[in-house]
Amino acid sequence: MNRRQFCSQASIGLVGAGLVRRAAAAALPEAASSASAVTQVPPAPGSGRPFHPVVTLNGWSLPWRMKNGVKEFHLVAEPVVREIAPGMVAHLWGYNGQSPGPTIEVVEGDRVRLFVTNRLPEATTIHWHGQILPNGMDGVGGLTQPRIAPGQTYVYEFVARHAGTYMYHPHADEMLQMAMGMMGFWVTHPRDPEAMRVDRDFVFLTNAYDIEPGAYTPKVNTMLDFNLWTWNSRAFPGIDPLVCRLDDKVRIRMGNLTMTNHPIHIHGHRFVVAGTDGGWIAPAARWPEVTVDLAVGQMRAIEFVADNPGDWAFHCHKAHHTMNAMSHQAPTMIGVEQQKVAEKISRLIPGYMAMGSTGMSEMSRMQMPLPPNTLPMMTGEGPYGPIEMGGMFSLLKVRRDQKRGDYTDPGWYRQPRGTQAYEWRGELEPVARAAGPGAQPAAIELKVKRRPHTHGL
């Protein structure tokens, strides 16, 4: 645990203790709040039944109080400021200081009472996605309850009947409210804390925003062409790595509240899909995967053993979703000789740069001036240069010497000697090509130039 994590845990603990002392007699539990984007590893539960808490990427779990055997939470729907990644903040709506809201953790069979206070400028509700509950607690504005007007507090109460992976979100002006970041994670732990035990249990929600470079508030009417693809309202390199000790049993729970699907892919490991928002999958029915598609409104829990040391890419496989704010209207410039036109334009606009003649990778190297409050399209500096990724991208960091329960970033992985790709510096054999119609012209070979050797590895 690093110092910041310790301090944030300590502050959660203090809020929890404060709840018991100061608000025990009050009808309404205190609403804890956190505006930090640091991953806050929750402490072991101090009241209620035991469980092993999950770790919310760049987020936290909401403290509760026990009142006559009921687990009470207080959610406050309100405008929040969220750092998407260093260099950009967004003005979103969320819960208790953050978007997404804090993760709610309960145990199967718990009776749960949730106070929901609306500090937004318009009415809202909360739907408890995946829960099997009485109809009147389902949170669909107009259908199962009146909407919660600004300033009002509503109470939801039900029994968390099934262990599993769930989420919460509004069912009132939901296109706008979800485009503004209103959502949160819910985990119902099994009755037996040792059942389905893993060493690391990570959770995150996928979300997407359309925020013009230089602006702060998402465009709420965008249907598909979002420019920020985020996990827990964070874009790489703002997404914390998933740090593991070698041979840890790892679970990653993910939910999708965007407008499109996300094929989530992991490198260096095979996993099984162990659960959905409908419940846990019987072990004999699970099959191996390296990519799982998260459809809209779905949740998936994947499990694997982190038995391969290294820094492994973990990302959405839609290439546009590992990019930050970009213009999709930019023309393809591969193969276009721009030198002459660039010279002419430079006479009119000093500092003009021609871009993309050999691809777009060069853009990750350019230190182009950006308007305030946006992110470069491709970001993240690795040990060998730009990683050329943004958006829905993070790292699974597996280390032999990581301590149990320690989530501190161990830095970059150093590959053992002889286990890293290297440049071939010998002679190249001539390539044999078939003659006849459709054959590749030999001239292509002549264009292959050897690049200077840059890494002394």
Ligand SMILES: [Cu+2]
């Ligand atoms: Cu995606």
